[in-house]
Amino acid sequence: MNKPLRLKEIEKDTWSYEGTPVDCVIAALLGGIPSLCITKENREKDLSKAPDLVLSGINAGANLGTDIIYSGTAGAARQGSFFGIPSVALSLVDNAEDSSIYHWEIIIEYITENLGKFVSYWKEDTFININFPNNGKKPVNIVNAFPSKRHYNDIVVPFTAPGGRVYCHIDAGKVSGAPEEGSDWSEVLNGNAALSVILSQPCRG
Amino acid sequence: MNKPLRLKEIEKDTWSYEGTPVDCVIAALLGGIPSLCITKENREKDLSKAPDLVLSGINAGANLGTDIIYSGTAGAARQGSFFGIPSVALSLVDNAEDSSIYHWEIIIEYITENLGKFVSYWKEDTFININFPNNGKKPVNIVNAFPSKRHYNDIVVPFTAPGGRVYCHIDAGKVSGAPEEGSDWSEVLNGNAALSVILSQPCRG
């Protein structure tokens, strides 16, 4: 966010912003939207106008385990947690048979019914990451799962264009390996809403 | 990396790539540079041609604790670790008096002398993040430190341009709080090379 980015109130209390999801959280809470601003001019924090919740998503596609590292949806929730605000990232996994199908209505209804439960898992210095099954049914249960390790098996294909310039293209692979029992990946395959509590800060190894 | 990115061998065994540092690691190891490729056409991993080390940086400016979340330099090391390769991120902190001064030569010499030690801290599923002092002296010691929590105190300043469009600008703040004893931040202020072993995967809270 080194250059000016456009912010627009497209209808009352609904804003669009041209940055990444993380940029959106920063712009909204640090001064772009005055009614949500959590910082005073002297830069002291003042959470009196803070939103109750940073809700990011619903992403079209899974953000399971390792995916969180690359996910803008999860990043926005992490950013919300850095501001001390309960923050939840929501993702609807791909349909097993047809990747163009997303059963949005079912999941939106389910989220509306269970949002309080989701937020109850939140604690300081974490954010909540939830993946929903996309099988046309409501999730069976909310399960507190650990984040899975995922291997992507992408390859990079260089193409030499006329004139000699080389351009690289990603050829995305399938995520390999079997999901471990108790992982978010396993739980969402079981038809559950797979919820993970993720530490926001870097973790010492 | 959803679009073609240009790869160029600018001199023998020295390549430039137009993506982020993470994109560079992916392009180099997954097929863009055939002599380093770690994946076979059937997408099985084959580390026989893998480099011994992914070394990212030296970044101009600190990547301490929370900074790691936003750092491209650290991201590249994390990506290397996902491929099972020892990976180290290097950053030279800002000079306390004059932010335009970077004592590169001293630090490059120090890194050359100590690279083996740095790598000896590496283990699977981690990457090594190191910050060097920028005080014109060699670091006193290499200290294994924990990543510090950092608060940025940025504010966002909206500007209404002629015609009514609103653009947001970041007004970067100073990192606040006192560095905790034993943290990377504290150790680099003490004149040490502050080394942290960081878990690559998301961590359960």
Add this chain to the structure above:
Amino acid sequence: MNKPLRLKEIEKDTWSYEGTPVDCVIAALLGGIPSLCITKENREKDLSKAPDLVLSGINAGANLGTDIIYSGTAGAARQGSFFGIPSVALSLVDNAEDSSIYHWEIIIEYITENLGKFVSYWKEDTFININFPNNGKKPVNIVNAFPSKRHYNDIVVPFTAPGGRVYCHIDAGKVSGAPEEGSDWSEVLNGNAALSVILSQPCRG
């Protein structure tokens, strides 16, 4: 067009391309869409598969006289003419009372009825530039007009962002001056379809 641009057949014989309008004409005719390709592998021209017409637009807003210099819509027609193909640029001027109103249906119907007449004005080394009134009525006549001189009266407003970076914003002015009789600007104000035959090549002064 120095980098790879994405071409997509969004439905049969309907293509999208991520470049400018000029890039679109180049991609379509020089090899991107094989069924329209006007060049052989040895780079000799072969117009046997060329389209009968390059039709660019309908642009939302005027492209009168001087506007042609800046107009992507007109540029695409110019590019078509460089390939020896009859080329027409179409623009619907802004509504005098409400700039959000465009009477598309009336104009599309009018264009459909008169396309043959428009093309009859075309000759080698020119393209046809047409502006339509946007007053809710069909144009009274097609008038062959000369391109008007337009003065924009824009100003540039610099803004010093936090941290000291300066960004310039355009504050668009109103086009000033009275339209000359017989110019495209005058004719479209009279309710006519203002057609101009424009030389494609740079003109000696």
Add this chain to the structure above:
Amino acid sequence: MNKPLRLKEIEKDTWSYEGTPVDCVIAALLGGIPSLCITKENREKDLSKAPDLVLSGINAGANLGTDIIYSGTAGAARQGSFFGIPSVALSLVDNAEDSSIYHWEIIIEYITENLGKFVSYWKEDTFININFPNNGKKPVNIVNAFPSKRHYNDIVVPFTAPGGRVYCHIDAGKVSGAPEEGSDWSEVLNGNAALSVILSQPCRG
């Protein structure tokens, strides 16, 4: 120029701007650089602070005849002429044997000696376009030439990337045809500084 662009005084009276050459002329003269501003707050023109000359270039590579349509260097001179200021575009053609060679010093010296002559060709509603030979010698003469017609013989090569996305690459061709006697192309091949007076406004065909 629909978004904010960064303007920076890199040293006294030397500015950089992140837009196109046309954007640079607009930013400099319409308010970005107050000491050059040609417009008052009420948007009336006031040329008292206008520069004596808009000099664009020296471009690395020819801008002969048809090239002018695509040239940012020529565009900036055209823009200067729209503001009523004498405007000259300068281009150094490619070396016939080695396209990496540009004899800058010779041409800069020649321009310095002859700038007054170049400007003497300028008149209202035109700009001056000059191409210099790149043969290691000073131009023989300044010749007022007409703009040549140029055919590019580019082809477009589509590449289907893994995953099925199609990207188009330009394969630049050689300019074909023989230069007409008296054209800028012919004169620069004869070792002359080929000067053309070009009408700034679109020309009726």
